[in-house]
Amino acid sequence: MTTHDLEYDNPNAIEAHNMSVYYGSFRAVKDVSLAIEKNRITALIGPSGCGKSTVLRSFNRMNDLVPSARVEGQVLFHGENIYAPGVDPVNVRRRIGMVFQKPNPFPKSIYENVIYGPRINGWKLSRREMDELVERSLRGAALWDEVKDKLNQNGLSLSGGQQQRLCIARALAVEPEVILMDEPCSALDPISTLKIEELMFELRQHYTIIIVTHNMQQASRASDYTAFFLMDSDRTGQLVEYGSTSQIFQNPKDERTEQYISGQFG
Amino acid sequence: MAVTELRRQPSLLRAAFERFIQVLLVFAAAISILTTAGIVFSLVFETIAFFSEVSIVEFLTETEWTPLFSIKKYGIWPLVTATVLTSAIAMMVAVPLGLIAAIFLSEFASDNIRRTVKPLLEILAGIPTVVYGYFALTTITPFLKNFIPTLSIFNSLSAGLVMGVMLIPFVASLSEDALSAVPNSLREAAYGLGSTRFEVAVRVITPAAISGIVASIVLAFSRAIGETMIVAIAAGQNPRLTFDPTVPVMTMTSYIVQVSLGDTPYGSLSYYTLYAVGFTLFIFTFILNIFSYWMVRKFREVYD
Numbered sequence: 001m002t003t004h005d006l007e008y009d010n011p012n013a014i015e016a017h018n019m020s021v022y023y024g025s026f027r028a029v030k031d032v033s034l035a036i037e038k039n040r041i042t043a044l045i046g047p048s049g050c051g052k053s054t055v056l057r058s059f060n061r062m063n064d065l066v067p068s069a070r071v072e073g074q075v076l077f078h079g080e081n082i083y084a085p086g087v088d089p090v091n092v093r094r095r096i097g098m099v100f101q102k103p104n105p106f107p108k109s110i111y112e113n114v115i116y117g118p119r120i121n122g123w124k125l126s127r128r129e130m131d132e133l134v135e136r137s138l139r140g141a142a143l144w145d146e147v148k149d150k151l152n153q154n155g156l157s158l159s160g161g162q163q164q165r166l167c168i169a170r171a172l173a174v175e176p177e178v179i180l181m182d183e184p185c186s187a188l189d190p191i192s193t194l195k196i197e198e199l200m201f202e203l204r205q206h207y208t209i210i211i212v213t214h215n216m217q218q219a220s221r222a223s224d225y226t227a228f229f230l231m232d233s234d235r236t237g238q239l240v241e242y243g244s245t246s247q248i249f250q251n252p253k254d255e256r257t258e259q260y261i262s263g264q265f266g
Numbered sequence: 267m268a269v270t271e272l273r274r275q276p277s278l279l280r281a282a283f284e285r286f287i288q289v290l291l292v293f294a295a296a297i298s299i300l301t302t303a304g305i306v307f308s309l310v311f312e313t314i315a316f317f318s319e320v321s322i323v324e325f326l327t328e329t330e331w332t333p334l335f336s337i338k339k340y341g342i343w344p345l346v347t348a349t350v351l352t353s354a355i356a357m358m359v360a361v362p363l364g365l366i367a368a369i370f371l372s373e374f375a376s377d378n379i380r381r382t383v384k385p386l387l388e389i390l391a392g393i394p395t396v397v398y399g400y401f402a403l404t405t406i407t408p409f410l411k412n413f414i415p416t417l418s419i420f421n422s423l424s425a426g427l428v429m430g431v432m433l434i435p436f437v438a439s440l441s442e443d444a445l446s447a448v449p450n451s452l453r454e455a456a457y458g459l460g461s462t463r464f465e466v467a468v469r470v471i472t473p474a475a476i477s478g479i480v481a482s483i484v485l486a487f488s489r490a491i492g493e494t495m496i497v498a499i500a501a502g503q504n505p506r507l508t509f510d511p512t513v514p515v516m517t518m519t520s521y522i523v524q525v526s527l528g529d530t531p532y533g534s535l536s537y538y539t540l541y542a543v544g545f546t547l548f549i550f551t552f553i554l555n556i557f558s559y560w561m562v563r564k565f566r567e568v569y570d
Contacts, residue, residue: 065457094460104451107474117459120469167455174459
């Protein structure tokens with residue numbers, strides 16, 4: 001019996017327990033405890049510098065790429081602490097994918113962009129299976145109809161919104177369970193933003209999505225749960241309030257949450 | 267009032283100074299362009315003078331080069347093959363080692379190591395080539411003789427190997443610049459898909475930097491072709507048509523050295539051979555430069 005089976009009834013995809021993140025001696029995030037429900041969209045909001053991106057990046061060990069970064073506490077994925085000794089961050093990232101603030105397709109063809117992940121993961125696929133996977137991923141990212149006739153074109157030749165959906169397709173191709181999105185719409189125009197939001201609702205059926213956003217309208221219309229972060233006087237980020245999006249936006253319990261969502265600061 | 271201030275003419279002195287600076291800058295720019303043009307023109311004219319006495323067919327079909335002997339033959343190929351042979355050996359050393367060094371420095375080394383090693387590499391690039399030449403002749407050749415007893419004292423193998431070592435910092439430094447210039451967002455994207463460090467370096471960053479890498483290789487190759495001291499000292503002075511790396515040969519540059527140092531009378535045919543060979547060399551490097559320019563433009567990715 002694998003851990004996966006044991007965790008079958010666990011409604012949460014990721015659980016952080018007393019997680020703190022340090023950059024060198026600077027404590028960027030303090031004591032975050034947060035349970036992310038499966039097949040839901042959870043938004044992390046808060047003013048600049050409140051640590052929401054840092055929290056997001058701790059969920060798939062992207063902070064490991066910063067040499068001075070260090071994480072304390074636990075982040076559980078299927079009941080297993082991803083920061084436990086012996087856990088390979090490469091395996092973590094293969095199951096918890098990421099979409100970044102700025103679209104960052106590889107300077108390769110659209111097809112090669114999508115198939116990159118499966119290739120490095122060593123999936124043995126026939127040409128036909130690869131074609132199907134590329135089509136399925138691009139359809140999943142609502143990009144197929146726009147690019148099906150030009151799969152050999154360079155990914156960088158697409159528009160910004162298309163590039164971002166290509167990055168989502170690229171993340172989908174490795175069939176992750178969780179997709180982390182770090183302000184995925186901040187570089188996009190309103191129409192492309194709307195497309196990505198619609199797409200998130202589609203993806204929710206099969207994936208757990210955690211999205212960092214600056215845009216409170218986006219959090220309120222496109223998420224199921226919202227976590228509000230704020231930094232204290234030491235510039236250390238903390239989780240202030242976490243609940244269903246409707247509760248956070250209509251009936252916040254914390255005074256600071258109310259001030260933030262009503263636009264009094266930030 | 268304010269308007270009249272704005273429209274006030276600049277003082278004559280300032281206008282004259284501006285003009286002077288402008289002329290100075292144009293002059294400085296013109297010097298380098300005119301010098302280059304002058305070199306090309308003198309090459310072309312003297313080469314034409316050469317070909318009025320030696321047919322271009324002989325130049326390109328004859329297999330011997332003996333302009334300083336009593337039986338004179340003017341086939342460029344022995345010099346060309348020697349140049350290509352030594353350069354090819356050099357590239358076999360410089361490209362793999364230089365690229366590995368570049369990938370290591372850019373993608374694997376810590377900041378501290380990079381900060382120490384890169385300047386060291388650049389010092390290596392500052393060693394005079396005459397030193398490399400004697401190193402090849404007095405150290406590498408005797409060493410190689412242990413393994414290849416038939417190796418001549420002068421040979422293209424040790425000259426090429428040492429030239430390759432000379433070019434490592436060239437390839438490494440320029441390729442490292444190209445690799446480091448690849449935006450970090452691509453590294454993050456690759457890591458985010460579960461790539462290992464090696465996969466990020468080899469499958470994403472290197473292809474993304476390929477135009478700069480190719481440019482560094484082409485540049486190193488044209489330096490190898492034009493390199494003079496190492497081959498003049500260590501590869502020999504015997505023009506012969508061969509791809510055997512163990513025997514003495516004569517590259518185009520070695521020939522130019524030989525003629526320039528000797529007592530070749532001005533205006534004689536052997537004097538003009540200098541220009542014919544120089545012009546051939548020029549065509550080689552010119553084609554390489556055009557190729558590298560084309561490569562860079564064709565494969566450069568523009569990231570914003």
